[in-house]
Amino acid sequence: MGKQRIRLAVTGLNNTDSPGPGVPFIRGVKESDIFDVHIIGLVYENLEPGIYMEGLCDRIFQIPYPSSGSDELIERIEYIHQQEKIDVLVPNFDAELFSFMKNEERLRKQGIQTFLPTLTQFQEREKHRLPEYGKKYGIRVPASLNLGSLGQITEMEDKFDYPVMVKGQFYDAIQAGNKEQVKQAFMKISAKWGLPVIVQEFVSGTEVNVVALGDGKGNTVGAVPMRKQYITDKGKAWGGITLADEKMLELTRSVIGQTKWRGGMELELIKTRAGEYYLVEINPRIPAWVYLAVGAGQNIPEALVKLALGMEVKPMQAYKIGKMFVRYSYDMIVDLEKFAAISMNKEI
Incomplete structure (x- = not known):
């Protein structure tokens, strides 16, 4: 054929x-x-x-x-x-x-x-709604506060210790260690991505990520976890390695199962020293490091195209552990x- x-x-x-x-x-x-x-x-x-x-x-x-x-x-x-x-x-x-x-x-x-995800799926995982998302689906998320103005920084200081993460609605995350740095980050991010600007409690640990694909009916079609090994000053992974981490996969399957997520997604997690996982962000699309999943044995792009065409897709469970990707400029x-x-x- x-x-x-x-x-x-x-x-x-x-x-x-x-x-x-x-x-x-x-x-x-x-x-x-x-x-x-x-x-x-x-x-x-x-x-x-x-x-x-x-x-x-x-x-x-x-x-x-x-x-x-x-x-x-x-x-x-x-x-x-x-x-x-x-x-x-x-x-x-x-x-x-x-x-x-x-x-x-x-x-x-x-x-x-x-x-694509439904509008409800897309909107409920937005960064400024993450605390409610965590409560609803039983996932740990860092505490956060939505800033609509610089005046709210005092309110933030009552809630959080420094450092904090300052984030835009769509992109950008800047670590801030004092009030002045929060102000600078607020100005920069709000000018680019509008309001609210989200301030998130800083959770110390290792940054880990999962690329996943949901079929819209609650099934996880593919999921590959990785740890960033080299991070650029923009916070992007320039190198990463696939992990054997059943807890990350369980968390992913739980999110996709409960939300009936439709399409690609990336879960950004912090694994603390105590072995707890905090969800810091859900990107509602395939991430830029998806080729690592392909290289590890799960062709998530192909599976997404099959789903779009209404074809039957069997869940992919196996993937190679210890596969690395390294990006380069050319x-x-x-x-x-x-x-x-x-x-x-x-x-x-």
Whole structure:
């Protein structure tokens, strides 16, 4: 039997020091035994490295930022669909998910399948709602406070000792050791991601993560835990190793089972010296280190595409322990023509 031909559109092709999940996602799907994929890369900026990587995408289209309004983004997707006939669309950024979730039905009617969390699932795990999430699902989470103004820092000081973590709604986490540092972090993050800015109690321990995929019915289709071995100044994993950690997997299965999570997710956890796990964040999409899961034996990108197409997917349980990933920077020499084409025509 030949492979099934599909046309897959993917966002998040920025592969810089704060990498997007697009490139590793595409690499995973290209290793599939069942799909022959035609890749349509969707980019926001004309310097996203995924545009210039040989053999990665078959077509590239620039799309407008979600902040310019859902309609403009979705209309652009519909225009691309007329040319490219997209079978499956996989968005990879937190900030764009809302637009795609809201328009899931509109896209499906035209034949574009997605596999995204529901709005309820997406909203209840937002950072400023994490304490209630922890209570509801029986998970330890650090105490936190939502700051709507600088005046609330005094209230925060009554509750927490320094250091604290200061976080944006979508991205960014800055450790602050005193009032002045909290103020600076607040100004920087609120300017970028708006309010509220979340201040979280600092939990000391080892940072561990799980990449997982839920089928929307409460089953965990895949889950691979890892420990970051090298972290950039942006807090991104630049190296990591898969772990044998049944407790992390149990916690993941519990979250997916109770919430009936639909789609990819990343659980960010702190393991304390006492062996307790604190959930510090849930990212509602596939993380940028997903290729480690593929390398360890769980092709989560392929499984997500299968779920989007309504195919049967058997849960993957085994994975190789002690598999490592190491990221690297790599200079590509590219011709100005490609850059000019994406800048002028918004497509290649």
